[in-house]
Amino acid sequence: MRAVAVADFGAEPEVMDLPEPVPGPGEFLVHLRAAGVNPFDWKVAEGLLRRAVHHAFPLILGSDGAGTVHSVGGGVSAFRPGDRVYGQFLRLPQGLGSYSEYALATEEDAVARMPDGMLFTQAAAVPTATMTAYGLVEAAGVDAGQKVLVVGATGGVGQSVVQFARDRGAAVAATAAGAEAEEWMRHLGASAVLDHTRGPIVERLLELCPDGVHTVIDLVQDAEGVASLLPAVHRPGGTVASTQGAVDTGGLAERGLTGINYSNRGSARLLAVLADLIDAGRLQVRIDHEADLADAPSALTRLRSGGARGKTVLRI
Ligand SMILES: NC(=O)c1ccc[n+]([C@@H]2O[C@H](COP(=O)([O-])OP(=O)(O)OC[C@H]3O[C@@H](n4cnc5c(N)ncnc54)[C@H](OP(=O)(O)O)[C@@H]3O)[C@@H](O)[C@H]2O)c1
Incomplete structure (x- = not known):
C-alpha cells in the first residue's frame, strides 16, 4: 500500500510502498480515503514522544483519517465492512498512521461512524483539532456571560x-491576521477580533475589553x-489554558487564577x-488546504510555515 512515512526520527517524510496491515482479533482494517494533517504529526516525526512510547520504523505519519471499513478481525461487533x-x-x-491507504483500529479507539452526508475530506479534518477544542472549552469551564480570549x-x-465558546454563550475575542481572517472569525461568532501581528495582544485586548x-x-x-x-x-x-504546556499552574494559583496545560x-x-x-449545521470545520497523499511532505511544510486558516487534509 502507498503511505507517507519517515525512516527515522528527524528524517524527511517520503512516499513508500509498505505492507498492508492485517487485522488481528479485536481489530478492523479501514481503507482510508482522506487524512487530516496536524502540527502533532511533524512533532511526532521529530521525536516528541520518543521517551514515552516505542516507535516502529518506517513510521507512517498522521493520526486523523476517514474511510470505509475493509475487513474485521474476530470479536469485532460494532463495525462491519x-x-x-x-x-x-x-x-x-x-x-x-493515517497518511496511508489502510490503517488498523480497535473498538476502544477514537473511531466512530461518519454522518451519511459528510465527505471523507471533511470528516478527516475533524478528529484531533475539534476534539481538542471541545475538551479545552469544557476544561476551562467556559460559561454564558464570560469573556474569552482565543x-x-x-x-x-x-x-x-471560537464556535464552542460562542455556543456556550460567551463573548469571544479572537486573534486573526488580516481582513479576510477577521471577517471569518466574526462569521464564526467572535465579537472582537485583534490582529496579533500588530503589536502586543494584551494591549489590543485591553483597548477592546x-x-x-x-x-x-x-x-x-x-x-x-x-x-x-x-x-x-x-x-x-480567571482561567488560562494552553495546548503548549505553557502555563505555570503553580504561579497562577498563587495569583488566584486557574491554569490548565491541556492534553x-x-x-x-x-x-x-x-x-x-456538524450534521446539524451547528459546527463548521473549514478546510484551508487539500492535497493528494503523495504531496503530504509539502503539505506538512506549508502548514508548518504558519498562516493556517482552517485545516489541511490529504486525499487518498
Ligand atoms: N496539547 C494537545 O493535546 C494538543 C492538541 C491539538 C493541538 N495542539 C497544539 O496546538 C497548536 C495549534 O494547533 P492547530 O492544529 O490549531 O495549529 P494550526 O492549524 O497550525 O493553527 C495555528 C494558528 O495560530 C495562528 N498563530 C500563529 N502564531 C500566532 C500568535 N503568536 N498569535 C496568534 N495566532 C497565532 C496561525 O495563523 P498565523 O500564522 O497567520 O498567525 C494559525 O492560524 C499546535 O502547536 C498543536 O501541536 C496540542
Whole structure:
C-alpha cells in the first residue's frame, strides 16, 4: 500500500510502498480515503514522544483519517465492512498512521461512524483539532456571560474553540491576521477580533475589553507569551489554558487564577457528538488546504510555515 512515512526520527517524510496491515482479533482494517494533517504529526516525526512510547520504523505519519471499513478481525461487533468511519489511527509501536491507504483500529479507539452526508475530506479534518477544542472549552469551564480570549483562533483547533465558546454563550475575542481572517472569525461568532501581528495582544485586548477577560485559551504561545496576557485576566477566578504546556499552574494559583496545560484524549463518544453537531449545521470545520497523499511532505511544510486558516487534509 502507498503511505507517507519517515525512516527515522528527524528524517524527511517520503512516499513508500509498505505492507498492508492485517487485522488481528479485536481489530478492523479501514481503507482510508482522506487524512487530516496536524502540527502533532511533524512533532511526532521529530521525536516528541520518543521517551514515552516505542516507535516502529518506517513510521507512517498522521493520526486523523476517514474511510470505509475493509475487513474485521474476530470479536469485532460494532463495525462491519462498508461502514464509513472517521477518527484517530496512530499506532506508534507498529509504525502505523493515517497518511496511508489502510490503517488498523480497535473498538476502544477514537473511531466512530461518519454522518451519511459528510465527505471523507471533511470528516478527516475533524478528529484531533475539534476534539481538542471541545475538551479545552469544557476544561476551562467556559460559561454564558464570560469573556474569552482565543489566541491562535484561525487554525485547526482555534476555529472550533471560537464556535464552542460562542455556543456556550460567551463573548469571544479572537486573534486573526488580516481582513479576510477577521471577517471569518466574526462569521464564526467572535465579537472582537485583534490582529496579533500588530503589536502586543494584551494591549489590543485591553483597548477592546477594558475590563479584561475571564478566560484565555492560548493555542500557540510559549510561556512568556502566555504570561504577557495575565494583566488582562480577571483575578481572582480567571482561567488560562494552553495546548503548549505553557502555563505555570503553580504561579497562577498563587495569583488566584486557574491554569490548565491541556492534553487531548480522543474518544469514539466525542466523535459521535461532533458528527451530530456538524450534521446539524451547528459546527463548521473549514478546510484551508487539500492535497493528494503523495504531496503530504509539502503539505506538512506549508502548514508548518504558519498562516493556517482552517485545516489541511490529504486525499487518498
Ligand atoms: N496539547 C494537545 O493535546 C494538543 C492538541 C491539538 C493541538 N495542539 C497544539 O496546538 C497548536 C495549534 O494547533 P492547530 O492544529 O490549531 O495549529 P494550526 O492549524 O497550525 O493553527 C495555528 C494558528 O495560530 C495562528 N498563530 C500563529 N502564531 C500566532 C500568535 N503568536 N498569535 C496568534 N495566532 C497565532 C496561525 O495563523 P498565523 O500564522 O497567520 O498567525 C494559525 O492560524 C499546535 O502547536 C498543536 O501541536 C496540542
